[in-house]
Amino acid sequence: MRIGILGTGAVATALGASWAAxxxxxxxxxxxxxxxxALADTWGATAATLREAASADVVLLAIRWEGVPDVLDATQGLLTGKTLIDPSNAVEHGVGVLLPQTSAAEEIAERSGAHVVKAFHLFPAAHWAAAAGTVVPLCGDHRAALDTTATLVRDLGATPAVLGPLSRARQLEEVAGFVIGLAFAGTNPNAAIPRT
Ligand SMILES: NC(=O)c1ccc[n+]([C@@H]2O[C@H](COP(=O)([O-])OP(=O)(O)OC[C@H]3O[C@@H](n4cnc5c(N)ncnc54)[C@H](OP(=O)(O)O)[C@@H]3O)[C@@H](O)[C@H]2O)c1
Known part of the structure; x- marks a missing residue:
């Protein structure tokens, strides 16, 4: 696939390295x-402008929440109708309370016109270097966008699981808020959910 990555931080680095490999x-x-x-040279990839990266077939929006409006403005018109993977955690740092009224994913879809798929927001970025056995829940409204994202999940050795439409992205985002809230309070979130 031709993948555009917007952002050069932890999530971009982890997923980009695995997908390039x-x-x-x-x-x-x-x-x-x-x-x-520097990242492109490491991966044998191409460094470009935001607009060039947003012209790929599928785009990862690996941007801190406060920077998302700027990046969507800069890429305006290019993301419409495109698969846009959203790993955002738009939460109060160290607390986990969600900032948007709806969900980050729905706000991004509204602003960009893209086929947004919520994914990769729940695990620390470094996890994607060795993700075998991980289930990656996805939310999205567009079948082809979900299928494309599911392929990229499998390429990491993980298993995709579609939770439902983008209207359920808030639930996925709240799970991340729950994990972040407990972890920053010193509690292991894995011990706070039932094993079935
Ligand atoms: N890190 C994790 O373990 C993790 C896990 C799951 C989900 N997430 C979520 O994934 C998203 C990305 O996280 P990350 O850890 O990769 O963040 P990060 O390491 O802080 O990198 C974020 C990227 O956003 C860019 N950025 C911030 N404000 C910008 C603006 N106004 N205009 C353009 N670019 C801007 C940063 O550019 P600069 O470098 O120039 O600041 C950087 O390239 C966040 O929503 C985060 O909550 C992170």
């Missing part, structure tokens, strides 16, 4: 062209 064609862009070039 899997043979995908990656174009990466961020606020720091130097950082984008």
């Amino acid at each position: 899997h043979g995908h064609t990656i174009t990466i862009a961020g606020r720091s062209p130097e950082r984008a070039k």
Whole structure:
């Protein structure tokens, strides 16, 4: 696949490295062209502008929540009707309370016109380097976008599981808020959910 990665932080680095190793064609862009070039050189990928990266077939929006409006403005018109993977945690740092009224994923879909799929928001970024046995829940409204994202999940050695439409993304985001809230309070979130 031709994958565009917007952002050069922890999530971009982890997923980009794995997808590049899997043979995908990656174009990466961020606020720091130097950082984008360093990552691209490591992966054998291409560093580009935000608009060039947003022109790929599938795009990962690996941007801190407060920067998302700027990046969606900068890529306006290019994401419409495209698969856009959203790993955002739009939560109060260290507390986990969600900031948007609806969900980050629905706000991004509204602003971009993209086929947004919520994914990859629940595990620490470094987890994607060795993700075998992990289930990655997905939410989205568009079948092809869900299928594309599911393929990229499998490429990490993980298993996709569609929870439902994008209107359920808030539930997925709240789970991350729950995990973040307990973890920052010093409790192991894995011990706080039933094993079935
Ligand atoms: N890190 C994790 O373990 C993890 C796990 C799951 C989900 N998430 C979520 O995934 C998203 C990305 O997280 P991350 O850890 O990759 O974040 P990060 O390491 O802080 O990197 C975020 C990226 O966003 C860019 N950015 C921030 N504000 C911007 C703006 N106004 N305009 C353009 N670019 C801007 C940063 O650019 P600069 O470098 O120039 O600041 C950087 O490239 C967040 O919503 C986060 O909550 C993170």
